[in-house]
Amino acid sequence: MVTKPTIARIWRGRTRRDVADSYEPYLRTEGIPPLQEVALGVQLFREDRDEETWFTAISYWPDIEAMTAFTKGDPIKVHHLNRDAEFLIELPERIELHRILVHDPSLR
Template sequence: MPSQPTIARIWRGRTRPDVADSYEAYLKTDGIPPLEKTALGVQLFREDRAHESWFTTISYWPDLDSMTAFTRGEPTKVHHLDRDPEFLIELPEFIQIHRIVIDRQGLR
């Protein structure tokens, strides 16, 4: 298995501002740990706007096969967390899969 990621899997969802802190906490306890155990890396981003808060999760994978194994054979299908309907304004219907072309870390 390559040690460098070649695939990024990107998920985005949005909440109302009044539940954004609770959803962030939920993602940290229920959404991110399975990715930390399986993916090469994971990032969680949050963007607060006036009427909504956006969350973006990017996980990094050595290849499409390993990502497909994690998603149980359906790499583009969203696998919602149990409480997503409670928090999200709408349930996202898809994720994005990007091939990593340049991966430079530690840029100054």
């Protein structure tokens, strides 16, 4: 039986445009794989603006308990990567948690 996600955990961070191309592979290799090991699914988005680039990572979870086990504590607490302070304009202070109200499994 496939477990249905009920919660989306959303992290957002922004960089200067001149470091975005360096931060993206770092985020892909250091930030995303740990999520892929335990979350039901993970997506990474990038939005290039005039002077900055926004990155958004969304991971999907069956419940709060699964997220709490992954974060080893408060699921909305941000666990910064070692080099985040070097790349990000400001360190995000929290994670967003959203209940999934509509889930379309045909989106693959």
